[in-house]
Amino acid sequence: SQTIHQWPATLVQPVGSPLSLECTVEGTSNPNLYWYRQAAGRGLQLLFYSVGIGQISSEVPQNLSASRPQDRQFILSSKKLLLSDSGFYLCAWSITPRDYEQYFGPGTRLTVT
Amino acid sequence: QQQVKQSPQSLIVQKGGISIINCAYENTAFDYFPWYQQFPGKGPALLIAIRPDVSEKKEGRFTISFNKSAKQFSLHIMDSQPGDSATYFCAGLNTGGFKTIFGAGTRLFVKA
Numbered sequence: 383s384q385t386i387h388q389w390p391a392t393l394v395q396p397v398g399s400p401l402s403l404e405c406t407v408e409g410t411s412n413p414n415l416y417w418y419r420q421a422a423g424r425g426l427q428l429l430f431y432s433v434g435i436g437q438i439s440s441e442v443p444q445n446l447s448a449s450r451p452q453d454r455q456f457i458l459s460s461k462k463l464l465l466s467d468s469g470f471y472l473c474a475w476s477i478t479p480r481d482y483e484q485y486f487g488p489g490t491r492l493t494v495t
Numbered sequence: 496q497q498q499v500k501q502s503p504q505s506l507i508v509q510k511g512g513i514s515i516i517n518c519a520y521e522n523t524a525f526d527y528f529p530w531y532q533q534f535p536g537k538g539p540a541l542l543i544a545i546r547p548d549v550s551e552k553k554e555g556r557f558t559i560s561f562n563k564s565a566k567q568f569s570l571h572i573m574d575s576q577p578g579d580s581a582t583y584f585c586a587g588l589n590t591g592g593f594k595t596i597f598g599a600g601t602r603l604f605v606k607a
Contacts, residue, residue: 425599482527482588486538
């Protein structure tokens with residue numbers, strides 16, 4: 383069966399510090415991978431998606447970046463965090479881009495202070 | 496044109512009552528409409544989904560009603576239970592593309 387992992391679960395970082403969030407998927411090959419951000423009491427904002435190694439599409443221009451160094455690994459990064467980067471970050475995967483079902487990880491709660 | 500508008504923002508229902516969440520979309524290219532359920536501190540999970548050529552889909556206590564001409568769809572939770580208390584997201588997806596567009600979410604609280 384497939385499993386998606388995210389870490390860390392919670393993170394408190396000062397403004398201007400770097401960020402690295404990691405997501406890995408087990409039990410499937412060549413998944414489509416997504417990063418979402420969920421602000422408090424709000425919906426899901428798609429940040430990046432990837433259909434293969436090294437292939438990243440950005441939905442929202444900002445100080446975040448994503449990388450996919452391995453087939454089942456997706457990393458969200460920032461060189462300098464802003465207060466507005468606080469939120470709940472969710473990684474998700476789907477079998478193909480055309481699958482309506484996305485499988486979400488447990489999320490990372492990021493607080494920028 | 497990509498938006499999915501969801502209402503209400505929050506909902507309080509008595510145990511045993513019917514919870515109704517409404518969504519409206521603009522993009523007629525959407526060909527799947529999933530609903531996700533999210534418990535506090537967890538990632539969302541698919542609850543039920545419908546294609547636009549179907550007017551209604553029922554799975555247990557959960558029913559999606561779909562009105563293609565009005566570009567609206569809704570989730571009905573029958574016999575609502577305290578365990579249904581969660582945030583619900585409707586969404587639209589064009590399976591020819593890569594993006595699922597989510598509504599803003601409805602926080603449901605079922606009072607015991």
